[in-house]
Ligand code: HEC
Ligand code: HEC
Ligand code: HEC
Ligand code: HEC
């Protein structure tokens with residue numbers, strides 16, 4: 300593809316470079332530079348270079364991060380003053396740069412003195428990304444946006460075909476989407492998603508990525524990526540697709556639920572009966588029409604009520620988590636006690652979610668899992684290295700006006716976790732099992748007998764209940780009798 304059409308199709312190289320506005324801008328900035336005794340590197344950079352260069356990301360020209368380490372000061376002074384002179388002199392590094400950058404001409408800077416350029420260079424050297432954590436975040440997003448725009452639409456399209464299996468790689472191999480899913484799954488899929496890979500590919504070099512596809516060294520990766528021999532072009536396209544995918548994220552597909560289908564069928568039956576009743580008269584007895592219509596109405600109402608209920612109380616809520624942490628693997632297969640991780644359940648209001656350091660207690664040693672390989676566990680190290688807490692999505696949520704304490708139930712009430720949370724040790728992904736409605740709380744308080752007589756907490760209270768128990772009038776006390784249905788016990 301020739302350079303001009305490449306420029307035209309790529310959004311990042313606006314034709315503005317050659318526009319009147321831009322030339323005017325160059326003209327103005329060249330002649331109106333403030334005459335300063337002490338050149339201000341940052342200011343000079345912003346007025347003269349920032350239209351084409353960034354520090355920490357590629358713009359029109361190369362990323363200037365670390366440029367002082369790539370060339371000698373002498374070379375830089377010459378190149379920045381007049382890049383074309385250096386290129387035409389046949390300087391190897393300069394020619395290479397020129398070719399790599401689609402032979403874009405960096406304009407000469409005749410008005411900048413050596414001191415000015417040195418000030419710019421030391422500004423670039425001092426500009427460190429760590430200095431400003433917030434800036435890195437923005438840059439990461441810019442990088443994502445910038446990179447995907449850097450790829451040509453053609454490449455992204457080709458990558459889409461390869462990734463989704465509309466086209467096979469030349470040297471064969473399964474399509475990536477068979478494992479690396481692109482839509483939100485309805486049950487746990489242990490493979491990294493396309494969105495995961497998108498993020499991952501930003502932190503790795505092309506060589507590293509290509510190696511883990513074509514020549515995986517060991518473990519799970521070797522097992523799953525057996526038969527690939529992607530060409531460099533194929534790889535670039537797939538990478539283009541992945542980077543582009545990162546901007547969109549996983550798509551949600553909602554399969555037509557069975558309930559909707561039943562809903563429609565019953566609706567259809569009602570219409571059919573009405574038509575027959577009024578016009579066609581195929582069925583002799585009106586009782587049948589009536590019976591079918593009534594039945595259909597009952598079913599439809601039931602579906603509507605149940606759906607509304609599920610929406611209101613979020614039972615079955617089962618969000619995707621940032622790491623594929625499985626309770627089945629940990630609490631089930633490996634029999635790790637719930638309170639090893641939820642250590643405050645006995646002593647405080649909340650059960651607590653373990654920090655990444657708790658994971659590390661074991662995962663310092665356990666580096667791979669049988670289902671997910673090393674990809675998911677690596678996210679723990681990543682979180683610790685980057686000091687970024689893992690952002691678990693909350694599953695259970697009581698409204699703010701309700702007071703609930705784990706300690707009261709787990710410690711004092713001796714209620715086991717599964718009475719409220721179900722068989723968590725059998726779930727790969729935690730799901731909300733109980734309604735968490737007021738009725739649910741009250742139901743249990745009314746029906747649960749508490750340890751009343753041998754409890755110091757109650758010995759000084761509820762005299763009447765103690766008397767009734769002694770006289771045999773009642774044989775047990777439920778939570779509701781000791782205040783478990785008083786509004787202020789649960790409401791602030
Ligand atoms: C109109 C766009 C433009 C402007 C303005 C511009 N550059 Fe460049 N610069 C480029 C391009 C394009 C290249 C790549 C080499 C080539 O194509 O000639 C480059 C290359 C460089 C390089 C070599 C980078 C490397 O990775 O080795 C340095 C250093 C540099 N520019 C510094 C500057 C400085 C300092 C300024 C401001 C005084 C500046 N540039 C202004 C477009 C520009
Ligand atoms: C049979 C299932 C399967 C297929 C097909 C597959 N992958 Fe993977 N891929 C995996 C699994 C599982 C992992 C995580 C393994 C691990 O980290 O131990 C992975 C990891 C990766 C990684 C991260 C590598 C790393 O260093 O951790 C990349 C990149 C990747 N796959 C790209 C691709 C591409 C591109 C294709 C298609 C050409 C593809 N995969 C096809 C299952 C598959
Ligand atoms: C190895 C550590 C570990 C063990 C053991 C463990 N959990 Fe968890 N648990 C977590 C992590 C991490 C989360 C947050 C991610 C998630 O929701 O899957 C969590 C989430 C939960 C949640 C959902 C919290 C919310 O967001 O509302 C419940 C309920 C839960 N665990 C109950 C249990 C029960 C019951 C057991 C014992 C059978 C148990 N856990 C054992 C680590 C653990
Ligand atoms: C009496 C019912 C009940 C019992 C028993 C119970 N939970 Fe909970 N749990 C809840 C409710 C209700 C919430 C939601 C609390 C909120 O949103 O404020 C919750 C939230 C959680 C959470 C997430 C928020 C938090 O508190 O950190 C975890 C984790 C959790 N429970 C773990 C456990 C574990 C582990 C046990 C057993 C040791 C247990 N729960 C026993 C009702 C219960």
Ligand code: HEC
Nearest residue numbers: 622623624633635653657658661668669670671672675676
């Ligand atoms: C008490 C030890 C322990 C703790 C704490 C622990 N894990 Fe694990 N984890 C294990 C064991 C054991 C395995 C299974 C390894 C195997 O079977 O080869 C495992 C496996 C995994 C796997 C891979 C599952 C698979 O089947 O591929 C992931 C992901 C994982 N853990 C994440 C976490 C996270 C996140 C935390 C912290 C919230 C955590 N673990 C805390 C012991 C632990």
Ligand code: HEC
Nearest residue numbers: 702703707711712718740743747749778781782783788789
């Ligand atoms: C599975 C049964 C069960 C469920 C469900 C349950 N509780 Fe309880 N609750 C108990 C028991 C038993 C006690 C008494 C503990 C004791 O012996 O002190 C208790 C005690 C309490 C207390 C202390 C009352 C007092 O007398 O001081 C509060 C507050 C409370 N529960 C709130 C809630 C809320 C809010 C919910 C719903 C989100 C809820 N409970 C759901 C069984 C349950």
Ligand code: HEC
Nearest residue numbers: 698701735736737740741744783784785786787788789790
């Ligand atoms: C055992 C604990 C408990 C007791 C006792 C309790 N509530 Fe509630 N209440 C809840 C919970 C949990 C919710 C939130 C669940 C929901 O949104 O339905 C709630 C919600 C409510 C709401 C808001 C309903 C809504 O739709 O947002 C009102 C109003 C309310 N309660 C009034 C009362 C009154 C009045 C009493 C005393 C007769 C009372 N509650 C006693 C647990 C309790």
